[in-house]
Amino acid sequence: MKRDKRAPAAMLTFLALALALAGCASAPQPKSKKKHPKEYFAESKYGVKASPRVTNVQGKPLPRGGGRNQTGKPYKVKGKWYYPKENKNYASRGRASWYGSAFHGRLTANGEIYDMTHLTAAHPTMPLPSYARVTNMYNGSSVIVRVNDRGPFERDRVIDLSQKAAEMLDYQHHGTADVKVEYVGRAPLDGQDDAYLMASYQPGNADPIGQPATGVMMAMNAPTPTPAGIAAMPVPQNSPFEVNPAYGDGEVPLLPANVPIPSRRPADSFGVANAANVRGLAGYASDRLAASAYAEERTYGSILTESAISDAWKRREAEEQREYVELGMFNTLEDVAKLEKALSHFARFTRTKIPTENGDVFELTAFAEKGNNDDLLRAAWKAGATDAFVVRAD
Known part of the structure; x- marks a missing residue:
């Protein structure tokens, strides 16, 4: 009787297969990789470090207030002198620019933290912090903003608004706007004035439905900065490095207790088609947006290519060097x-x-x-x- 020479080979094959199956059953299953949101910035992939200052763009609200009450001394930027002081009758007309995510979370000139979602502004000479009413001369819309930073220092620009303020005045898509700026008064240091500022909005070009006649003022329901709170603001101390005494550090004017009832504009006027359109705008706003395309993508939810994100961060590094x-x-x-x-x-x-x-x-x-x-x-x-x-x- 002949023995089948293939039997040992078949047995070995069977045993090897059984061991392999047992190993697969006992081996730990690989964990699925954690998926990063589309906003994730891989430093190893793009070759530049992510900035920590955009991490709160979609996060928790930034701290309010916390800055210093100051007016300041004369200074010179780009060959032009500026003389900070309080001028209760200040009114000026010129171009307004705006800045957004590139500077979100950074310090303002008086030590507050810039938040692009708040109604704030930068002005070359007004006391910090203070209030100013800004009117878009094209559409007539106006709003009071909290001035807590210095700038702008370019061409005919008279004020630099936050992204939120630019949205309220409906010029975010245009980069800059022809505006009138009027000084309102000093602002309290605590920064708790969102309701007051939002309620100060006045629509343009049409009488709002249900609103009283133009010029009629009504008390707002939200709390406003109180005279007692303003009077309690600490008086700034002179710096040991002083050329001239600071201007306008005397009596603090009282703010009006009443403001117009706010009126909402059509929602589509706040819309943004896509981030690429915003980046292509002319003016100061587009310069800043181009330097932070990734942060802007977080804000508007549009999709950018990897090369665009990498180039944006490199431009941002170059901007900070300037x-x-x-x-x-x-x-x-x-x-x-x-x-x-x-x-x-x-x-x-x-x-x-x-x-x-x-x-x-x-x-x-x-x-x-x-x-x-x-x-x-x-x-x-x-x-x-x-x-x-x-x-x-x-």
């Missing part, structure tokens, strides 16, 4: 040297001698080399340059 901190004007080189020594760990400096009728003064600017401009700004305030502020890249 920013600098205006430290102020000083009477003596001793004051300049003292401040340079205090900040030498953070920055490099540029001195400029400026002749005046009362003798030479010295302008000092700083460029961050360690950390970022917000770190440099905090250090400058701590060192006594309390009027220092960041000059944003335009």
Whole structure:
């Protein structure tokens, strides 16, 4: 009787297959990779670091208030002098720009935190913080904003509004607008004025349904900044590096207790077709949007390509390198040297001698080399340059 030579081979094949199946049954199943949201920024893929300052764009509200009450001393930016003071009759007409996610979460000139979803603004000379009414001359819409930052410093621009304020005045899609700016009064430091500001909105071009006649004022239901709260604001102390005494640090005007009933504009006027259209706008707003295309994508929910995101972050890094901190004007080189020594760990400096009728003064600017401009700004305030502020890249 012949033995089947194929039997041992078949048996070995069967045993190998059984062992393989047993191994598969006992091996731990691979865990599915955690899916990142479409906003996820892979630093290894794009070759640049993600900025921590856009992490709150869709997150929790940023802190309100917390800044300083100040007016400041004269300063010079891009060859032009600015003289901060309180002018109760201030009214000016010019172009308004706006800024959004590129600066969301960063320090303002008086130490508050910029939130693009709040009704705030930057102005070259108004007291900080204060209120101003801004009117879009094209459509007649107006709203009161909280002025807590310095700028803009370009061409004929008179004020720089937050993204939310630009939406309210319906010029976000155009980048800039022809506006009238009117000073209203000082603002309390606590920053709890959202309801007051939203209720100050006045629609343009048409009488709102159910509204009283133009000029009739009615009390708003929401709380407003109280005279007691405004009077309790601390008086700012002069910096040891002082050229001239600060302007307008005297009596604080009382704000009106009543504001117009707010009226909602058609919802489609706030709509954004897509992020690409916004990035293509002309003016100051588009410059800032182009430098933070990824953060803008978070805001509007549009889809950007990987190359567009990478290019946007590289542009943003270049933009930050063009920013600098205006430290102020000083009477003596001793004051300049003292401040340079205090900040030498953070920055490099540029001195400029400026002749005046009362003798030479010295302008000092700083460029961050360690950390970022917000770190440099905090250090400058701590060192006594309390009027220092960041000059944003335009």
